[in-house]
Amino acid sequence: MHAIADRYRRLDEGALQGAIARGSYGKVYAAVDLESLATVAVKRQEFPSNTTTNELCFYKALSQAKHDHVMHLRDHFIDKGRYLYMVFDFMDTTLWRRWTMRRRMLPSAMAIRFVTHAVSGVAHLHELGIVHTDLSMANMLVGSGDILRICDLGGAANVYDMVLAAGKEITTEYVRAPEVLLGTRHPTLAVDLWALGVVTMALLSGSLVFWRMP
Numbered sequence: 171m172h173a174i175a176d177r178y179r180r181l182d183e184g185a186l187q188g189a190i191a192r193g194s195y196g197k198v199y200a201a202v203d204l205e206s207l208a209t210v211a212v213k214r215q216e217f218p219s220n221t222t223t224n225e226l227c228f229y230k231a232l233s234q235a236k237h238d239h240v241m242h243l244r245d246h247f248i249d250k251g252r253y254l255y256m257v258f259d260f261m262d263t264t265l266w267r268r269w270t271m272r273r274r275m276l277p278s279a280m281a282i283r284f285v286t287h288a289v290s291g292v293a294h295l296h297e298l299g300i301v302h303t304d305l306s307m308a309n310m311l312v313g314s315g316d317i318l319r320i321c322d323l324g325g326a327a328n329v330y331d332m333v334l335a336a337g338k339e340i341t342t343e344y345v346r347a348p349e350v351l352l353g354t355r356h357p358t359l360a361v362d363l364w365a366l367g368v369v370t371m372a373l374l375s376g377s378l379v380f381w382r383m384p
Contacts (some may be wrong), residue, residue: 177205178267179201179202181199181200182200191264196214197213198213199214200212208260210244210259211257211260211261213257214254215256224323224325225326226254229242232236232300238317239291239319240291240319243258244257259277264309265308266310268312269372284319284371288305290308291320295320295326296359299334300327300329301328301361301362302323302362303326303357303361303362304322307363308342309322332357333357340361345365345368346364348364
């Protein structure tokens, strides 16, 4: 095991060298919380950056209004002024992996359960004035008991100031709303609702509607 901080010890994941997920802005590691002995997920990102600062601000705001279907921040710390570490509950897999491992055909009851959880989580974000902007199945985690939680708020924005900065884009093609594809710099809550619709259709039909991942 490798130290992340005095309180956390990273679990070695073999060929992935400890990382259980990798994204554009950082890596996620499985670790043990030495105080509670719980397995947790620790997300490491370079700091400072607009993305990491943005994500930390939204998660800290959400810590005042926790929801069963949105990931909540357990802890965070900055190491040597270079990396931001955010600690979350450990989840088993992403919705994307669950869907593809089942050959893109989930039992109807399971699909409806995941859709219900996703809708509930998005409604909570919207009530707080938060637009996720990238609601792909890769950003929906599935844990014990088939509980779904929305994660990855690095691209989220405040609905009252919803303007994409120069050079910033909504990344996941298959859930992009038409106005995003047409280049709008002022997306609305509708971009999340469109993405929810695309994910719902995929879960219920077994196929991505507009674009198929390789």
